[in-house]
Amino acid sequence: MTELRCSAKACSREASWGIRWRNPKIHDEDRRKVWLACDEHRVTLNEFLSLRSFPMDVVPVADLD
Template structure:
């Protein structure tokens, strides 16, 4: 699939105004709101991965960055949100 083309089923980047297919999952947690094991997620295309990672990292929210296909292969665990859980 061409990353610039998306369908209704294609996960898209969480960056404002971006409609590009996501290839990364940025797992994060706001310690003031969430338990330590809880993971919220943003999706990122290649272009916005660094920007979104820096935004979360500056706030000490970013926990890990994982390729979307790898994230989807992981077994669901308590506290882990879905790939579009923003």
């Protein structure tokens, strides 16, 4: 299995979290994008999306389908 890497710029750490989000202006209710996050960048990526009021949820990588 391929190792999943954090989506934060210039980060090459293994991802532990999946941040599922959508931009309500362009995505339907059932459309979700996923950013992967290491423990260090989970909060930063989450805050970036929260500031834009994008709906999201955070789950462990193992729970992504």
